[in-house]
Amino acid sequence: MTRPYRSVLYIPAANARAMEKARTLSADAIIFDLEDAVSPAEKETARELLSQALLADYGGRARIVRINGLDTQWGESDARAFAHGGDAVLVPKVSRSADVDRVADLVPETPLWAMMETAEGMLNASEIAAHPRIHGMVMGTNDLAKELNARFRADRLPMMAGLGLCMLAARAHGLVILDGVFNAFKDDAGLRAECEQGxxxxxxxxxxxxxxxxxxxxxVFAPSEDELDLARRQIAAFDEAKGQGRGVAVVDGRIVENLHVATARDTIARAEAIARLGA
Structure with a gap:
């Protein structure tokens, strides 16, 4: 992962003021939404507004464009309009790798991301993640819950199978993967709990x-000071152990091996990437 994706904010592409404000927010990435957040009457206008907005400087924030599906009257025009705009094109409701092929033909160079929000998509997550054009996955838990006829639970038990399948697929193929939204935006405790779970x-x-x-x-998604301290001590202890001809070290009563050091280095690298972003 070359950049942080702790916070990825959906912005309706029909809202010019919101897109401008997004340039000042502490989001690591923006999803400019042409799909669910835009009414049919605003689709064409939103495409034009977004084309202008993407000419502005968004700093280090990743700019992801969620297009309409190719099964709609707007999808193909969306894909063509942003084939060279933004940092990624987010394909909605990807259920199989063939769904990616159709967009890939229209967007030959810009990285593609997949919205994972259908039951079929969960079952085909590995196939989708293996597609050579896919660089990231975004969980669409609202649409998935609707399709599953699942009830809301704070522990998200009905989502666990789908979340787990997509997580396994993303990690197997080295992709970025983002958790779904938390709808109660005034419930800080609930949001924190769901972020910690994710x-x-x-x-x-x-x-x-x-x-x-x-x-x-x-x-929540940034390494804490305690985690960074532990990571540094693990690396130092392991380096010292290697210098003495040993293959393992002990830190805080726990064995430290190569795999723990690799995780420690990743933790420090994430913190450094966040610092470079200035957030």
Whole structure:
């Protein structure tokens, strides 16, 4: 992962003011949404507004464009319009690798990301993640819950099978993977708990629906001072052990091997990437 994706904020592409404000927010990435957040009557206007907005400087924030599906009257025009705009094109409702092929033909160079939000997509997650044009996955938990006829639970038990399948697929193929949104944007405790759950599962960050959610996501998905301290001590102890001809070290009563050192270096690298972003 070359850049942090702790907080990824959805912005409606029909809202010029919101897109301008996004340039000042502490989001690691922006998803400019041409799909669900834009009414049919605004689709064409939103495409034009977004084309202009992407000419502006968004600093180190990743700019991801979620297009409409190619099964709609707007999808093909969206794909062609942003084939060379933004840092990635997010393909909605990817259920199989063939869905990616269709967009890849229209977007020959820009990285593609997949919205994982259908039951079929969960079952085909490995096939989708293996597609050579896919660089990231975004969980669409609202659409998935609707398709599953699942009830809301704070522990997200109905989502676990799908979340786990996509996580395995993303990690097997070296992709970025983002957790789904938390709808109750005024419930800080609930958001924090869900961010912590996603972080502990291994997600790189969380998609968000409101700027008020940025601070919590940024904090939860960033390495803590305690984690950084431990990482540094593990690396130092292991280096010392190697210098003495030993293959393992002990830190805080726990064995430290090569795999722990690799994780420690990744932790430090994430912190450094966040610092470079200035957030």
């Amino acid at each position: 972080r502990d599962m291994g997600f790189d960050g969380k998609t968000l629906i409101h700027p008020a959610q940025l601070e919590i996501a940024n904090r």
